Amino acid sequence: MTALERLSATIESRRGADPSSSWTAQLLAKGPEKCAEKFGEEAVEAIIEAVRGDRARLTAEAADVLYHLLVMLAARDVPLSDVLAELDRREGRSGVEEKAARGS
Template structure:
């Protein structure tokens, strides 16, 4: 799966030289910077969605997914754990799940 492959690449960059990789640079700056960058990309995606620019939204959505994975990696959250949580939620109503939080 593409997300799993991308996440594996991101994980492999955790100990890479920051001068050799954008991902390594982000990770070297720490989880807070990774979260900030994810937030910036999410806002950019929202703007393009509101503008109804599908091409730019597609590009920004790719950035959001990438930066989400970087943020997860920076906090040692396994992508498989996120998938497991989605699977767990799939077996209940969205309204019931929201009420349980």
């Protein structure tokens, strides 16, 4: 099991837990919209650190982004396995080709 899979399982185990006992439970209790908002905030912080060029801070913010992405997915009942399957499906395919196939 990878670190992301372990983290995803931990997040899932906190679903329905007492919000006073877990930051993850607090986020999930606030609903998908709040989870998405928090993910966006963390993504912006990662962008700022990428522009600044501070590797240590970018690494820390990237970890926050991954955590909050998994929380957001859990809030919408999208399992990590579905995301990983989508990545597998795209593997070996040109990004230009993939984007054209999606029509975006």
